[in-house]
Amino acid sequence: MENFSTLFPCPPSTPSPSPFSFLSMVNNSSHHDFQTHKPSDFLGLMSSTTATAASMEVPASDITNVDSLQTKGLLGSDDGEVKSSGKKKGEKKIRKPRYAFQTRSQVDILDDGYRWRKYGQKAVKNNRFPRSYYRCTHQGCNVKKQVQRLSKDEGIVVTTYEGMHSHQIEKSTDNFEHILSQMQVYASF
DNA sequence: CGGGTTTGACCTGCGC
DNA sequence: GCGCAGGTCAAACCCG
Numbered sequence: 001m002e003n004f005s006t007l008f009p010c011p012p013s014t015p016s017p018s019p020f021s022f023l024s025m026v027n028n029s030s031h032h033d034f035q036t037h038k039p040s041d042f043l044g045l046m047s048s049t050t051a052t053a054a055s056m057e058v059p060a061s062d063i064t065n066v067d068s069l070q071t072k073g074l075l076g077s078d079d080g081e082v083k084s085s086g087k088k089k090g091e092k093k094i095r096k097p098r099y100a101f102q103t104r105s106q107v108d109i110l111d112d113g114y115r116w117r118k119y120g121q122k123a124v125k126n127n128r129f130p131r132s133y134y135r136c137t138h139q140g141c142n143v144k145k146q147v148q149r150l151s152k153d154e155g156i157v158v159t160t161y162e163g164m165h166s167h168q169i170e171k172s173t174d175n176f177e178h179i180l181s182q183m184q185v186y187a188s189f
Numbered sequence: 190c191g192g193g194t195t196t197g198a199c200c201t202g203c204g205c
Numbered sequence: 206g207c208g209c210a211g212g213t214c215a216a217a218c219c220c221g
Contacts, residue, residue, distance in 0.1 A: 115193095116193095117192080117193060117194085118193070118194055118195080119194090119212095119213070119214075119215095120195095120196085120212070120213060120214080121194090121195075121196075122210085122211065122212070122213095123210095124210085124211085125209085125210065125211090131211085131212095133212070133213075137192085137193085146212095
Protein backbone atom coordinates (compact mmCIF):
# COMPACT_ATOMS: atom_id res chain seq x y z
CA MET A 1 0.00 0.00 0.00
CA GLU A 2 2.95 2.24 0.09
CA ASN A 3 3.76 2.72 -3.50
CA PHE A 4 0.95 4.18 -5.48
CA SER A 5 1.31 5.66 -8.83
CA THR A 6 0.43 9.18 -9.74
CA LEU A 7 -3.10 10.26 -9.42
CA PHE A 8 -3.26 13.06 -11.86
CA PRO A 9 -2.13 12.20 -15.26
CA CYS A 10 -4.42 14.84 -16.75
CA PRO A 11 -2.73 15.13 -20.12
CA PRO A 12 -3.56 18.52 -21.59
CA SER A 13 -5.05 17.33 -24.82
CA THR A 14 -6.74 14.06 -24.26
CA PRO A 15 -10.06 13.63 -25.95
CA SER A 16 -12.31 12.52 -23.20
CA PRO A 17 -15.89 11.63 -22.57
CA SER A 18 -15.79 13.15 -19.14
CA PRO A 19 -13.73 15.08 -16.68
CA PHE A 20 -12.78 11.77 -15.24
CA SER A 21 -11.53 10.50 -18.51
CA PHE A 22 -8.17 9.80 -17.08
CA LEU A 23 -9.85 6.98 -15.30
CA SER A 24 -10.33 5.47 -18.67
CA MET A 25 -6.63 5.21 -18.99
CA VAL A 26 -6.18 2.99 -16.05
CA ASN A 27 -5.95 -0.04 -18.24
CA ASN A 28 -3.30 1.61 -20.27
CA SER A 29 0.15 0.64 -19.19
CA SER A 30 1.35 4.12 -19.97
CA HIS A 31 -0.05 5.36 -16.70
CA HIS A 32 3.33 4.70 -15.24
CA ASP A 33 4.62 7.59 -17.24
CA PHE A 34 2.92 10.07 -15.05
CA GLN A 35 5.06 11.65 -12.48
CA THR A 36 4.36 12.06 -8.87
CA HIS A 37 3.93 15.50 -7.47
CA LYS A 38 5.51 16.54 -4.28
CA PRO A 39 2.79 16.28 -1.70
CA SER A 40 4.06 19.31 0.12
CA ASP A 41 3.78 21.53 -2.90
CA PHE A 42 0.53 20.00 -3.85
CA LEU A 43 -1.08 20.38 -0.49
CA GLY A 44 0.21 23.85 -0.13
CA LEU A 45 -1.69 24.88 -3.20
CA MET A 46 -4.70 23.03 -2.05
CA SER A 47 -5.41 25.23 0.87
CA SER A 48 -6.21 28.09 -1.43
CA THR A 49 -8.30 25.83 -3.56
CA THR A 50 -10.37 24.89 -0.60
CA ALA A 51 -11.58 28.38 -0.06
CA THR A 52 -12.31 28.91 -3.71
CA ALA A 53 -14.16 25.72 -4.19
CA ALA A 54 -16.13 26.06 -1.01
CA SER A 55 -17.64 29.25 -2.25
CA MET A 56 -18.69 27.58 -5.43
CA GLU A 57 -20.71 24.80 -3.89
CA VAL A 58 -18.53 22.14 -5.29
CA PRO A 59 -18.86 18.83 -3.53
CA ALA A 60 -15.18 18.37 -3.08
CA SER A 61 -12.62 21.03 -2.87
CA ASP A 62 -9.12 19.78 -2.92
CA ILE A 63 -7.49 16.86 -4.40
CA THR A 64 -4.15 15.30 -3.94
CA ASN A 65 -2.46 12.15 -4.93
CA VAL A 66 -2.23 8.97 -2.98
CA ASP A 67 1.47 9.26 -2.46
CA SER A 68 0.60 11.40 0.46
CA LEU A 69 -1.71 8.84 1.87
CA GLN A 70 -0.44 6.86 4.73
CA THR A 71 -3.65 5.31 5.80
CA LYS A 72 -2.93 1.74 6.48
CA GLY A 73 -4.65 -0.66 4.20
CA LEU A 74 -6.52 1.99 2.43
CA LEU A 75 -5.30 1.30 -1.01
CA GLY A 76 -3.75 -1.32 -3.14
CA SER A 77 -0.92 -0.98 -5.54
CA ASP A 78 -1.20 0.58 -8.94
CA ASP A 79 -0.15 -2.32 -11.05
CA GLY A 80 -3.29 -4.29 -10.99
CA GLU A 81 -2.39 -6.79 -8.35
CA VAL A 82 -3.90 -5.32 -5.28
CA LYS A 83 -3.58 -8.29 -3.07
CA SER A 84 -0.05 -9.16 -2.28
CA SER A 85 -0.46 -12.67 -3.51
CA GLY A 86 -4.00 -12.69 -4.66
CA LYS A 87 -3.97 -15.48 -7.15
CA LYS A 88 -6.07 -18.50 -7.59
CA LYS A 89 -4.81 -21.79 -8.78
CA GLY A 90 -5.21 -22.12 -12.49
CA GLU A 91 -6.22 -18.61 -13.31
CA LYS A 92 -4.78 -15.60 -11.71
CA LYS A 93 -7.21 -13.13 -10.35
CA ILE A 94 -6.91 -9.92 -12.30
CA ARG A 95 -7.47 -6.86 -10.21
CA LYS A 96 -7.97 -3.59 -11.96
CA PRO A 97 -5.64 -0.75 -11.10
CA ARG A 98 -7.02 1.50 -8.45
CA TYR A 99 -6.63 5.21 -8.22
CA ALA A 100 -7.41 7.30 -5.21
CA PHE A 101 -8.14 10.94 -4.60
CA GLN A 102 -7.72 12.59 -1.32
CA THR A 103 -10.21 15.39 -1.10
CA ARG A 104 -11.08 17.88 1.55
CA SER A 105 -14.82 18.00 1.65
CA GLN A 106 -17.77 18.19 3.96
CA VAL A 107 -19.56 15.59 1.92
CA ASP A 108 -18.41 12.11 1.15
CA ILE A 109 -19.73 11.81 -2.35
CA LEU A 110 -17.96 13.55 -5.19
CA ASP A 111 -20.40 14.39 -7.91
CA ASP A 112 -18.26 13.21 -10.77
CA GLY A 113 -21.12 13.00 -13.22
CA TYR A 114 -21.56 9.27 -13.19
CA ARG A 115 -24.38 7.46 -11.47
CA TRP A 116 -23.36 5.23 -8.62
CA ARG A 117 -25.21 2.68 -6.60
CA LYS A 118 -24.03 1.86 -3.15
CA TYR A 119 -23.61 -1.84 -2.61
CA GLY A 120 -21.91 -2.06 0.71
CA GLN A 121 -20.52 -0.37 3.73
CA LYS A 122 -17.95 -1.68 6.12
CA ALA A 123 -16.42 -0.54 9.32
CA VAL A 124 -12.71 -0.16 8.85
CA LYS A 125 -10.16 -1.03 11.45
CA ASN A 126 -8.42 1.91 13.06
CA ASN A 127 -10.93 4.25 11.52
CA ARG A 128 -14.08 5.47 13.16
CA PHE A 129 -15.63 6.20 9.80
CA PRO A 130 -17.08 3.44 7.66
CA ARG A 131 -15.96 2.79 4.11
CA SER A 132 -18.67 2.87 1.47
CA TYR A 133 -18.62 0.83 -1.71
CA TYR A 134 -20.19 2.05 -4.93
CA ARG A 135 -20.66 0.62 -8.40
CA CYS A 136 -21.41 2.47 -11.59
CA THR A 137 -25.01 1.82 -12.52
CA HIS A 138 -24.45 2.08 -16.23
CA GLN A 139 -25.15 -1.16 -17.99
CA GLY A 140 -22.01 -3.05 -18.75
CA CYS A 141 -19.84 -0.66 -16.82
CA ASN A 142 -18.42 -2.26 -13.73
CA VAL A 143 -16.38 0.61 -12.40
CA LYS A 144 -16.26 0.67 -8.65
CA LYS A 145 -15.30 3.23 -6.14
CA GLN A 146 -14.75 3.30 -2.43
CA VAL A 147 -15.29 6.33 -0.29
CA GLN A 148 -13.75 6.70 3.10
CA ARG A 149 -13.15 9.53 5.48
CA LEU A 150 -9.91 9.66 7.37
CA SER A 151 -10.25 9.30 11.08
CA LYS A 152 -7.12 11.32 11.69
CA ASP A 153 -8.56 14.20 9.73
CA GLU A 154 -12.27 13.96 9.24
CA GLY A 155 -12.22 16.77 6.77
CA ILE A 156 -10.46 14.54 4.28
CA VAL A 157 -12.30 12.06 2.13
CA VAL A 158 -10.48 9.44 0.14
CA THR A 159 -12.19 8.21 -3.00
CA THR A 160 -10.71 5.17 -4.67
CA TYR A 161 -11.68 4.30 -8.23
CA GLU A 162 -11.28 0.87 -9.73
CA GLY A 163 -11.72 0.18 -13.39
CA MET A 164 -12.63 2.31 -16.36
CA HIS A 165 -15.89 3.73 -17.55
CA SER A 166 -17.05 2.32 -20.85
CA HIS A 167 -19.55 5.05 -21.55
CA GLN A 168 -20.11 8.74 -21.66
CA ILE A 169 -20.62 10.78 -18.57
CA GLU A 170 -24.26 10.81 -17.59
CA LYS A 171 -24.94 14.26 -16.28
CA SER A 172 -23.56 17.71 -16.22
CA THR A 173 -20.58 18.25 -14.02
CA ASP A 174 -19.83 21.89 -14.39
CA ASN A 175 -18.65 22.18 -10.86
CA PHE A 176 -16.54 19.14 -11.10
CA GLU A 177 -15.05 20.20 -14.36
CA HIS A 178 -13.94 23.33 -12.64
CA ILE A 179 -12.21 21.26 -10.04
CA LEU A 180 -10.58 19.19 -12.72
CA SER A 181 -9.36 22.28 -14.45
CA GLN A 182 -7.78 23.36 -11.24
CA MET A 183 -6.25 19.97 -10.87
CA GLN A 184 -4.60 20.39 -14.21
CA VAL A 185 -3.10 23.62 -13.07
CA TYR A 186 -1.63 21.95 -10.06
CA ALA A 187 -0.46 19.04 -12.09
CA SER A 188 1.62 21.33 -14.18
CA PHE A 189 3.83 22.14 -11.24
C1' DC B 190 -43.15 0.83 -9.24
C1' DG B 191 -38.40 1.49 -10.19
C1' DG B 192 -34.14 2.69 -8.53
C1' DG B 193 -31.18 3.58 -4.72
C1' DT B 194 -29.80 2.64 0.29
C1' DT B 195 -29.15 -0.11 4.43
C1' DT B 196 -27.33 -3.84 6.73
C1' DG B 197 -26.34 -8.50 8.23
C1' DA B 198 -24.55 -12.58 6.19
C1' DC B 199 -21.33 -14.62 3.47
C1' DC B 200 -16.92 -15.29 0.96
C1' DT B 201 -12.00 -14.89 0.48
C1' DG B 202 -7.25 -13.87 1.48
C1' DC B 203 -3.79 -13.42 4.78
C1' DG B 204 -1.11 -13.69 9.05
C1' DC B 205 -0.21 -16.23 13.05
C1' DG C 206 -6.63 -24.46 11.16
C1' DC C 207 -8.32 -20.33 13.09
C1' DG C 208 -9.45 -15.67 13.47
C1' DC C 209 -9.51 -11.23 11.50
C1' DA C 210 -10.33 -7.82 8.03
C1' DG C 211 -11.73 -6.43 3.51
C1' DG C 212 -14.97 -6.97 -0.08
C1' DT C 213 -19.48 -8.49 -1.96
C1' DC C 214 -24.20 -10.19 -1.98
C1' DA C 215 -28.94 -9.76 -1.47
C1' DA C 216 -33.23 -9.13 1.03
C1' DA C 217 -35.59 -5.61 3.18
C1' DC C 218 -36.48 -1.05 3.20
C1' DC C 219 -37.00 3.80 1.62
C1' DC C 220 -38.25 7.43 -1.46
C1' DG C 221 -39.71 10.12 -5.44
